[in-house]
Amino acid sequence: MRLRLVAAVVLGVVPMFGQPLEEAPLAARALISRGDTARTQQALARARRGEPVTIAVIGGSITQGALASTPARNYGSLLADWWRTTFPQAEVTFRNDGIGATGSLLAAHRCGPLVAAEPDLVVVEFAVNDPNDESATESLEGLVRQLLDSPHQPAVVLLYTMNSLGGNVQAHHARVGLRYGLPQISFRDALWPEVQAGRIAWNDIEADEVHPNDRGHAYLAEFLTYYLESVRANLPADEALPKIPPRRVLPTPVTSDVYQFAQVLTADQITPIASQGFRHEAAPFGPGWVADDPGSYLEFEIEAERLAALHYRIKGDTGIARLTVDDRPPVTLNAWFDATWGGYWVSEPIAADLGPGPHRVRLELTDELPGTSTAHRFHLGGLLVAGTR
Structure with missing residues (x-):
């Protein structure tokens, strides 16, 4: 199945998931690391078999959906729509754990209910909420370790947004992504060069200095589904799926495991x-x-x-x-x-x-x-x- 154009839906150009992605170079640039796709493959295979899947997002106000015109148009809801459209045989539950003005420090302490919900895939978005220092690495690492070590063993994807200066704490979070082999998707790396070059105006994609508008949320969802489509395109038969290491087998921490x-x-x-x-x-x-x-x-x-x-x-x-x-x-x-x-x-x-x-x-x-x-x-x-x- 070809990649679907989510952004065009928001702009009213084409039906949802109806045309090839003209912005494919942007989506490819956003995918800064595929990481180890074993957990993503397992989640996709569950949906392919028609099993129930739970898709979750955790982050700050962007994830919560601030300044999207409706809850249905925030990136998490659009991501869940992709799962429902791609796998109509599966029951897809969507869980939004975004809380405005909060970072990964609080998330590491509050993620117990999310873990208990047994998500199959979790998108983590704190790149404009966390402090720009090593504490961001440590708190995010604790959250990631809790998710990876949970019994249901979900896929974890890191998502990096940006502020109006093109800033975020991606460099600190990417250390965690690389250590644990996580897919990493950067809204900043895809779109900031377009803003700098004048090909996209800031207010085309953002409602204020940090919160995406509907088009921005559509891009976020498109970049995520680009990654998922790239994995699904080569998804093997169930008997050939890669195995996930057993629980309690995690890499040595980048910083510490204190927030685990x-x-x-x-x-x-x-x-x-x-x-x-x-x-x-x-x-x-x-x-x-x-x-x-x-x-x-x-x-x-x-x-x-x-x-x-x-x-x-x-x-x-x-x-x-x-x-x-x-x-x-x-x-x-x-x-x-x-x-x-x-x-x-x-x-x-x-x-x-x-x-x-x-x-x-x-x-x-x-x-x-x-x-x-x-x-x-x-x-x-x-x-x-x-x-x-």
């Missing part, structure tokens, strides 16, 4: 050993804690090598808290966010290399007021702990 063992501790999983002024309130991954009065505090005992705090930031009546681990210097957590597009949950790194526990964690709400805030509200969504094997 990570979770979000909410009020369902941990009880403070002491508290005052905080009450339970809903948060993204379970009940968290919220307080309004200076002097309110929470104390916990944890076992972990790494600790981060998940808390809410917004331009509103919010406060400042300080978090202390053992006798280390306190870390200031500012819930004020000086922008008007809304609030978000931030994963604030607190401590690394904690060593053998237990460790005492104390969060206390101060009397300081940030920005133009007139109140002290502070919402803790959970503790992000990693490294406990």
